[in-house]
Amino acid sequence: MTTATLTHIDSPQTRARDIQTTILFLLVTVGAAIGLPTYAYYYDYSWLDWTMFAILYIYTGLGITVGYHRLLAHRSFDCPDWVKGVLLIGGGWAFQNSGLKWAADHIRHHARCDKDEDPYNATWGFWHSHCGWLFVRDPHRDPKYASRLKQDRVVVWQDRYYIPILISGLIFPFLVGFLYNGWVGGLGCFLLAGVGRTFFVLNSTFCINSICHIWGKQPHGTSDSSRDSWWISLITFGEGYHNYHHMYQSDYRNGPKWYNFDPSKWLIYGLSRIGLAKSLRRFS
Ligand SMILES: [Zn+2]
Numbered sequence: 123m124t125t126a127t128l129t130h131i132d133s134p135q136t137r138a139r140d141i142q143t144t145i146l147f148l149l150v151t152v153g154a155a156i157g158l159p160t161y162a163y164y165y166d167y168s169w170l171d172w173t174m175f176a177i178l179y180i181y182t183g184l185g186i187t188v189g190y191h192r193l194l195a196h197r198s199f200d201c202p203d204w205v206k207g208v209l210l211i212g213g214g215w216a217f218q219n220s221g222l223k224w225a226a227d228h229i230r231h232h233a234r235c236d237k238d239e240d241p242y243n244a245t246w247g248f249w250h251s252h253c254g255w256l257f258v259r260d261p262h263r264d265p266k267y268a269s270r271l272k273q274d275r276v277v278v279w280q281d282r283y284y285i286p287i288l289i290s291g292l293i294f295p296f297l298v299g300f301l302y303n304g305w306v307g308g309l310g311c312f313l314l315a316g317v318g319r320t321f322f323v324l325n326s327t328f329c330i331n332s333i334c335h336i337w338g339k340q341p342h343g344t345s346d347s348s349r350d351s352w353w354i355s356l357i358t359f360g361e362g363y364h365n366y367h368h369m370y371q372s373d374y375r376n377g378p379k380w381y382n383f384d385p386s387k388w389l390i391y392g393l394s395r396i397g398l399a400k401s402l403r404r405f406s
């Protein structure tokens with residue numbers, strides 16, 4: 123491990139971004155807990171706020187599951203750069219750090235599952251694996267988990283412009299609301315489709331690291347703590363079939379049966395049918 127490679131993954135800039143991410147997470151949580159009900163009490167949310175909430179929940183959620191997770195971390199399919207860019211903007215709008223950082227952490231999660239090096243080690247309890255890991259210094263970061271990702275120019279681009287991308291994800295719903303109903307409309311859309319949507323997507327993703335490593339069945343293997351929770355798939359676009367995913371991690375499907383609720387696999391399959399995805403990997 124050279125100093126040059128270590129610098130990128132554990133530099134003062136990286137640690138500063140970790141602190142920014144933690145502060146933003148706290149702001150989103152406080153904003154959702156206080157701002158959302160306060161606005162509802164005085165103004166109520168419009169149909170546009172709820173529509174934007176749904177659209178951005180789906181776009182940013184799939185940005186994480188299809189873009190960050192199945193494409194970057196697991197290479198379960200391939201796609202043109204512009205499709206990857208659209209997915210990574212969605213992932214950036216979910217406030218879960220850049221695709222480079224997220225996928226490097228996730229590759230380490232699979233490689234060292236349930237061990238000290240696992241960034242969201244579920245053997246340390248529910249809260250640590252859910253969101254507590256965000257608030258502790260991670261001494262096990264290793265640049266080897268990011269080396270393959272750093273060869274990808276779209277991943278490097280998204281990492282470089284992560285903060286402007288993230289901010290644009292809050293400005294966008296504000297502008298839509300503002301055009302509809304001035305400052306009050308802008309604030310409502312910002313709170314529901316920006317702050318509130320971010321809070322719910324964050325926590326749905328966290329449930330995979332916590333609930334899907336603590337409760338549920340292990341029909342595909344018991345070599346680690348991963349578990350299948352079909353009901354978590356309902357809020358995470360199919361990521362609840364986590365035991366299957368840990369046993370066959372490069373499969374583009376997390377729910378392998380046709381009736382498993384896995385919108386992420388449906389999107390990847392749909393993209394392949396119109397020529398926007400290829401090399402879909404699956405285990406029989
Ligand atoms: Zn896992």
Ligand SMILES: [Zn+2]
Pocket residue numbers: 191195196228232367371
């Ligand atoms: Zn995974």
